Amino acid sequence: MTPRFSRRQLLAATTLAPLAATSTGSHAQAWPAKPITLIVPWPAGGSTDRHLRALGEIASKHLGQPVIIQNQPGGGGTTGPGTMGLNARPDGYTIAQYPMGMLRIPHMQKVPWHPINDFTFILGVSGYTFGFVVRADSPYKTFQDYIAAARKQPGGINFGSTGNGTSPHLLMEEVADAAKVELTHVPFKGNADLMQALLGGHVMAASDATGWDKFVDGGQMRLLATFGEQRTKRWPQVPTAKELGYDVVGNSPYGLVAPKGLDPAIAQRLHDAFKKAMDDPEHLKVLDQLNQQPWYKTGPEYLAWAKAGFVKDKALIERLGLASK
Structure with missing residues (x-):
């Protein structure tokens, strides 16, 4: 028998059907309804903080809501995004920078998050220019002077970086291995702390992204080497580590991620903005100003890059003897 429906039941069914079909879409269209928090896993004042504050301010114009920067340093840049991936709701209102350390630290120590499975990859943004600096009054006039001193005093020559497992740390471990x-x-927790430590004489040198630029240009620090494929446009007189005989190159690309399970329509809104x-x-x-280049990747492209990098960096960590036991 064909079931009979009352006029009221038919009216309700025809009214609710299109609402159900478009509920996800309308939710995404109404988003965002409040400010978005962008976690920067480094102290305020460093190169990443300077970059993402500017980027977030411009993106807010396209989102129609403020992008609020939340500095959450620690763990070589992994504490902020790692905590977000585990605890934040996947509603698009909390996103984070995703530094290279996220793909390396898990090979070096136990972490409660998975670098791939616990995140929604939004887009790739940029990469760093890394350099090696000393104070202006340092006895090391060249990078080779610094390495020569290390040969004379094994373990007696130090350098600071923005944390264990970060690119500035591993680039110098690769140099030490080659030399x-x-x-x-x-x-250190980030660039700002590291720069103050170097200026204060608490470390002999620093390996970091271009947060040292104003100190180099201001004559307080000396840039001994950079780690790109070519010399920088801004400091063309400074040699690359590769030129000096060390086959060490890195720019540590980074982008933005959200917790896993983010509505694809909201992820697309974030990507587009x-x-x-x-x-x-x-x-x-x-x-x-930061001597950085754009490094654009779509969400799927960024995810594929991260998966490949996670496998590749495991081999690097093991070769340098830094893998967890």
């Missing part, structure tokens, strides 16, 4: 010298590594911000001339001006 057959023993360097003492001193980790931040992509427009990336293309904005004001953003490109900030990148130029």
Whole structure:
């Protein structure tokens, strides 16, 4: 028998059907309804903080809501995004920078989060220019002077970086391995702390991204080497580590992620707003000041890159003898 429906039941069914079909879409269309928090896992004032504050401010114009920067340093840049991945709701209102350490630290120590499975990858943004600096009054006039001192005093020559497992740390471990010298590594929470320690004479040198730029340009620090494929436009007189005989190159690309399970429509809204911000001339001006290049990848492209990098970096960590036992 064919079931009979009352006029009221038929009216309710025809009314609710399109609402159910478009509920997800309408939710995404109404988003965002409040400010978005962008976790920067480094102290305020460093190069990453300077970059993402500018990017977030421009993106807020396309989102129609403020992008609020929350500095959450620690764990070589992994504490902030790692905590977000485990605890934040996947509603698009909390996102984070995803530094290379996220793909390396899990090979070096136990962490409660998975670098791939606990995140939604939004887009790739940029990469760093890394350099090695000393104070202006340092006895090391060149990078080779510093390495020569390490040969004379095994373990007696130190350098600071932005944390264990970060690119500035591992680049110098690769140099030490190639030069057959023993360097003492001193980790810091971020660029701002590291720069103050170097200026205060608490470490002999620092390996870091371009948060040292104003100190180099101001004559307080000396840039001994950079770690790109070519010399920088801003400091063309400074040699690369590769030129000096060390096959060590790195730019440590980074992007933005959200917790796993984010509505794909909201992920696309975030991607589109931040992509427009990336293309904005004001953003490109900030990148130029930091001597960084755009590194754009879509969410799926960024995820594929991270998966490949996680496997590749395991081999690097093991080769340098830094893998967890």
